[in-house]
Amino acid sequence: MHQTTYHRASSISEAVKMLKEAEDGKFVAGGQTLIPTMKQRLAAPSDLIDLRHIGELKGIEVAGNTVKIGAGTTHAEVARDAALAKACPALCHLAAHIGDPHVRHMGTLGGSIANNDPAADYPAAVLALAATVHTNKREIAADDFFVDLFETALEDDEIVTAISFAVPEKAGYAKFPNPASRYALTGVFVAKHADGVRAAVTGAGENGVFRAEAIEKALVGAFEASALDGTTVPADGLMSDIHASAEYRANLIVVMAKRAVQAANGG
Amino acid sequence: MAEISMTVNGRKVTGTVEDRTLLVHFLRENLGLTGTHVGCDTSQCGACVVHLDGKAVKSCTMLAAQASGSEVTTIEGLAQGAELHPVQAAFREHHGLQCGFCTPGMIMAAVDMINRHPEGLDEKTVRAELEGNLCRCTGYHNIVKAVLAAAEAMGGKAVKAA
Numbered sequence: 001m002h003q004t005t006y007h008r009a010s011s012i013s014e015a016v017k018m019l020k021e022a023e024d025g026k027f028v029a030g031g032q033t034l035i036p037t038m039k040q041r042l043a044a045p046s047d048l049i050d051l052r053h054i055g056e057l058k059g060i061e062v063a064g065n066t067v068k069i070g071a072g073t074t075h076a077e078v079a080r081d082a083a084l085a086k087a088c089p090a091l092c093h094l095a096a097h098i099g100d101p102h103v104r105h106m107g108t109l110g111g112s113i114a115n116n117d118p119a120a121d122y123p124a125a126v127l128a129l130a131a132t133v134h135t136n137k138r139e140i141a142a143d144d145f146f147v148d149l150f151e152t153a154l155e156d157d158e159i160v161t162a163i164s165f166a167v168p169e170k171a172g173y174a175k176f177p178n179p180a181s182r183y184a185l186t187g188v189f190v191a192k193h194a195d196g197v198r199a200a201v202t203g204a205g206e207n208g209v210f211r212a213e214a215i216e217k218a219l220v221g222a223f224e225a226s227a228l229d230g231t232t233v234p235a236d237g238l239m240s241d242i243h244a245s246a247e248y249r250a251n252l253i254v255v256m257a258k259r260a261v262q263a264a265n266g267g
Numbered sequence: 268m269a270e271i272s273m274t275v276n277g278r279k280v281t282g283t284v285e286d287r288t289l290l291v292h293f294l295r296e297n298l299g300l301t302g303t304h305v306g307c308d309t310s311q312c313g314a315c316v317v318h319l320d321g322k323a324v325k326s327c328t329m330l331a332a333q334a335s336g337s338e339v340t341t342i343e344g345l346a347q348g349a350e351l352h353p354v355q356a357a358f359r360e361h362h363g364l365q366c367g368f369c370t371p372g373m374i375m376a377a378v379d380m381i382n383r384h385p386e387g388l389d390e391k392t393v394r395a396e397l398e399g400n401l402c403r404c405t406g407y408h409n410i411v412k413a414v415l416a417a418a419e420a421m422g423g424k425a426v427k428a429a
């Protein structure tokens with residue numbers, strides 16, 4: 001790892017100030033992506049501004065029909081939150097299957113979506129739930145947040161503070177985990193909303209997370225796994241790598257979507 | 268340089284380290300607590316697992332400065348004098364180790380797992396929860412046995428480490 005200077009922020013405004021004063025600073029939350037990247041010398045920020053001790057970034061709130069989750073909430077906290085388990089169990093399930101227990105104790109929702117790894121789990125949920133991403137500057141619709149591989153609408157000094165979404169009628173997530181890393185080789189999050197169905201795919205798209213129109217259309221009439229019999233997803237724009245070809249991923253999208261719908265329907 | 272202080276195995280420690288120093292290196296090199304191992308460069312093997320404020324974390328994936336102000340428990344902090352922690356005793360009894368390289372991380376992960384499952388553990392859960400700990404020797408079978416036996420010995424109840 002290259003040299004860096006560590007700072008600990010105790011509020012959002014202090015974190016922003018610390019970043020502005022740094023030459024080439026970066027926020028660190030759980031560090032479960034950034035620290036390994038720095039160890040490999042693929043990132044070398046001059047300064048690290050630690051967000052982990054900022055109370056305003058933490059916590060899960062379920063109020064009426066709305067869920068709000070602080071960006072600093074860890075995967076482990078999301079996985080075992082009782083109120084969330086009632087409102088949107090699919091999100092608890094998703095968080096409980098990120099990496100391993102040690103990663104889940106540190107890694108945060110905000111870090112995951114800010115990083116926008118094309119194989120990360122949370123981006124699929126945020127997009128399918130039509131969530132709003134709250135930052136210290138504005139509110140960004142999920143549809144506008146994820147821009148490209150490892151790229152989001154965030155500015156350098158912008159901090160994700162929370163996400164919020166309306167409780168869906170039903171939601172489910174299924175991923176085919178890479179057997180070594182547990183990242184999604186392909187993962188699909190489906191959500192049935194009052195005004196339609198959204199299905200978001202991670203792990204498969206060349207430009208990161210995306211909505212699968214064919215899946216959404218097929219599910220509008222009947223939100224059942226069998227409604228996806230015969231549905232195909234084009235392989236154009238999907239990743240091919242040592243793990244799977246684009247065609248294989250195209251097929252996996254349909255298989256995972258069926259499993260996600262089954263999970264959403266309670267089994 | 269960063270001035271850091273934390274409580275390690277119940278003892279207050281301080282140090283001056285480079286900001287980029289990883290927690291695992293602070294433990295091993297500054298404090299001489301070499302029970303915590305480094306088995307990979309990619310945050311995947313779990314040989315470095317310690318407890319930070321009561322939760323299992325990978326000490327290779329955290330700066331010592333990030334841990335400043337926290338309570339850290341390492342494998343050296345588990346036994347009460349000559350008396351092994353029930354998880355350590357179970358690993359010995361059930362041959363949960365061969366070369367022993369992964370063992371400190373396995374045991375710290377197991378203690379954390381047992382603490383988080385006061386209702387008790389089954390084999391499927393243990394295997395899923397060992398996702399972050401790799402072993403090149405045992406084939407995991409006896410590790411799983413040891414964790415299950417320890418969970419039972421600990422009464423299926425939450426027990427605080429150290």
Ligand SMILES: Cc1cc2nc3c(=O)[nH]c(=O)nc-3n(C[C@H](O)[C@H](O)[C@H](O)COP(=O)(O)OP(=O)(O)OC[C@H]3O[C@@H](n4cnc5c(N)ncnc54)[C@H](O)[C@@H]3O)c2cc1C
Pocket residue numbers: 026027028029030031032033034035036051071072097098099100103106107108109110111112114115117119120121122154158159160161181182183184309310311
């Ligand atoms: C062994 C291993 C297995 C993993 N498996 C999975 C998996 O199966 N699925 C999965 O989805 N992920 C996986 N991860 C990644 C993990 O979920 C990370 O925790 C997550 O991607 C990043 O969150 P973090 O809090 O650790 O962020 P950091 O590593 O601290 O930060 C990541 C990036 O986000 C920025 N950032 C952090 N917080 C904010 C914020 N609030 N506002 C703006 N920018 C911010 C940082 O500047 C940095 O650029 C794995 C990681 C490891 C080490």
Ligand code: FES
Pocket residue numbers: 304305306307308309310311312313314315316325326327328
């Ligand atoms: S040394 Fe391998 S995960 Fe920490």
Ligand code: FES
Pocket residue numbers: 363364365366367368369370401402403404405
């Ligand atoms: S006992 Fe040798 S690596 Fe596990």
